[in-house]
Amino acid sequence: MAYKKEKVIEITSWLAMTFLLIKFIPIHRLREAMVAFLFKQAVTWLFGLLIVEKDMIRYPFKTLFKKSIKSSFTFEYFVLPSLNVLFNIHYPEKRNFWNKLLYYFSYTSSITLLEIIAVKYTKLIKYKKWKWYWSFLSIWFTYYVGRRYQRWFFKEANN
Template sequence: MLLIKFVPKKKIREAHVVFLFTQVVTWLMGALVVEKGNIKYPIRTFFKKTIKSNFTFEYFIFPAWNVLFNILYPENKNTYIKALYYLLHTSLIIFFEVIALKYTKLIHYKKWKWYWSFITVFIHPFLFN
C-alpha cells in the first residue's frame, strides 16, 4: 500500500527495477547467510521445504523498503541530511528485526549479530545510488 501511495506514476519504471534488483541481491545474500547456518527462520509460511530464508522479508518487505528509500531520497540536500537518511533507513529496518528477534520466534541468530544486519542493510542502498 505504501508503494501505491508514495511512488509517482513517472517513477514506476525506476521503482520496478529497484524492486527486482533488490530481490536478486537479497536472495543471494539471504541464501548465503542461511545456508552457512548464521541465521535460522524457524517459522516459515511460504516454501517450507524449498528455501530456508525468509521469503516474505526478502522478496516483498525489503525490496519495497528499498523502493521507498530510492524514491524519497533527498538528492538535493546536503551530505549531513543524506547521511541521516541512510542511518534512519537502516535503523528502522534493524529495529524491527531486533524486535522480531526478541519477541517472536521468526528469527534465530546462530552465528550472527544485529550489527551484521545493520552493516549489510546500510551498504545495500549504495548499490542503487
C-alpha cells in the same frame, strides 16, 4: 493456534508494504521503482541465501515456501525490496551530505531495530552466528550499492 503472532506479522507486512507502494510511488516513477525492487531482490537473494546456508541465521516460521527455501520469502523477497523502492524514490538527491547520511541511517536503523525486536519476541528469525550490527552493516551496504546502481541505470535519463 501455533505461531499466530508470526502469521499476523507476515500478513500485516504484505498488506502494509503493498499499501505503502501504492500510496507513495508516483505512477510516472514506476519504472524506477521496478528497477530498485528487482535489484534489491537480486542482492538479498544472494546475501540472504548465503547467510542462511552458512547457518548464521535461521527462520523457524515461514508462511510461504516453507520447504522450498530456507530464507524468509516475505522479508527477503518482498519487504526489503519494497523498502528499497521507497528509499530510492524518495531519496533526498539535492540535499547536503548530512541529510543523506541521516536518510541512510534512519532507514537502516529502523529495519535493524525491527529485526532485533523480531529476534527477541518472535519465531520469525533466530540469530545463530549473527549479530545485529551485521544486519545494520549489510542493510546499509545494500542500500548504498542499490542507490549507486539506480543512479547508474538512469544516468542518461537524468541528463
